[in-house]
Amino acid sequence: MTQLVDQQAARGTTPLPMVVGPTRMAPSVRQRLSAPAPPLTDAGFISEFGDCLARLGEVVGSDTAELLVTPGSGTIGMEAIAASLLRPGAPVLVASTGVWADRWREICLRQQVPVHAPRFAVGCPPELELLEELLSRTQFQAVLVTQVDSSSGVRADIAEIAAIATQYDALSLVDGVSALGAEHVEVDEWGVDVYLAGPSKALGASAGLAIYALSDRAVSRLRDRSWGMGTFALDLAPWLPVMAATRRGEFGYYQSPASNLVLALSEALRLVLVEGRDVRVARHEALRDTLYAGLAALGIGLFVPDEAARANGVTVCRVPPGVDEAALLREIAAEGVVLQAGTLPAVGGSTFRIGHMGNVTETDIATTLRAIEAGLAACR
Template structure:
């Protein structure tokens, strides 16, 4: 129950463990092409160009930055935590002049403050982390993306801890790049960087005055490959992660069979059950309000008198949690992932393990109160 890698469906794992085909075999070309089409559907981005590249979520971030920003151009980072800091670092490495709209850990920057910065900044791009894995903060992505559009600024949304779990409508909202990785709510083991890029962002890339500095991150190398596979033709730049792409195709198919709105609703329902349990235990969340709290993970302060040893106590009961990540707070909180295939049974098992571990660590609560609260919420939502 960490915020990635998550639990994976057995059918996805069977695809990962199947005999590896040639990357130019007709059967693989069909699978890859179908996965690209499905990625558009999952991101609700029918007009976008999808990219599936071997690498981590950080590579997905770098693909966006490397192709949209040239040295000396200005970028605005809406900063909600650790991975917003990483985006700022990437932009700086590629020569951008970076301005950040910051807030305290657990908060999200005010949309009006971001719009004010956009109005006076002459920015090329604005970046925002949909859900920051370090803090569990859910940014107000829709109004931020729409604000960027009003000011003619390209919007790049980091959806690594959000895609296929948090509500997102790329085309309808006007987001230019939605990037993610395979190992979270997309439901595939680590190793794939995924992007859907709008026609406006592709036009901006084509209008570059300087070459992309990284060969591997250059969309110019990858675009012919993506176009060829989607058209059913073999092509080559670098060998794809064949089995991971096959697993991706299976998982995207499962996601679409569930339906995007149904999937978003399920993630909200599981999150509400977890939150009811945390309230019953008297645990304080790192996000400062419900409106900025993610549905894909919980970030929770340790109660007084309890430290990180509680994570080991939970693990002894068969549930794996994550410690803190934000550098200012990492020893003060822990994280519980709840995305992809998580259902009511996972909620109750995890909550029970946390409750028992906290009691063993000296935290005082009424026996069974957290499980009862989660169960009541699940029954109400169901």
């Protein structure tokens, strides 16, 4: 597929990346990213960083959360949360809906945190009744869940899961990397304790940063932590005074985030707010529904059976019988559209993924459907 993309570039045509990430950036975001990076001590940069944090609070739906923007990635963010907030030896409950929730499990085990990870039906969201039953029987220190698992396309009901966790005095730790910017997110209203996000998916900025929103409970846990940390760089506690200084317009230091990445994120968040959070989610829903209708017309089945559990920004499709997944993706790429293979081990080789998050348009959806139609014709 890389060779096909290179051939298109040589012909002067740019392939359309309908992928989960990184997604396309708006011109103003690219401009901020490509500008010379200002020093971290620059007064203008510190002011813009403060604006970035304020915008982030609006985008995640919080007036009260402690907001952190640090160097990192989604996986680094997950590990930082586990290392900083989970007490070794005390169990956690992982509500797994795919590869990324399974990563929660592996990270916790490496932190010497026992994990209970019930298996739900493949392609289905966590069963709320089962989670509540498990929490009623065992004192878990936290419930870990992925809002949108990009390997399965499953969307979890974070409002309900956070409420159940709070009822049983467990922290709710949410991976929202593939959700923020395409899904409804209300950190305060839902009572989420930690919400993790990343810039390079539905927000349409550049990878390289980890984004956190922490509740008062989570901040208290950080400050009152009674166990020793086995890592320095992944400790979230030292970021609290740094972000407080930034909000005051002062320089604070723990580690060095790339300043141009922060500026690009700030601009991407500004664009989200200009569009309007609800309008943006509605746009993603409308594009998703248009895609679904086109896929149905082509005889392409959807992997997630429950309509309410289907994500707004990523769709996992079933490869039609008799069609080879790799060959289909090659033919689609030859038509100028880049899709991604399925990554869920339970259905390896029989699914492919379409990313339709961030700066995606109706024209992109139509182009994608035409490429899939041509790819299917070439494979049959």
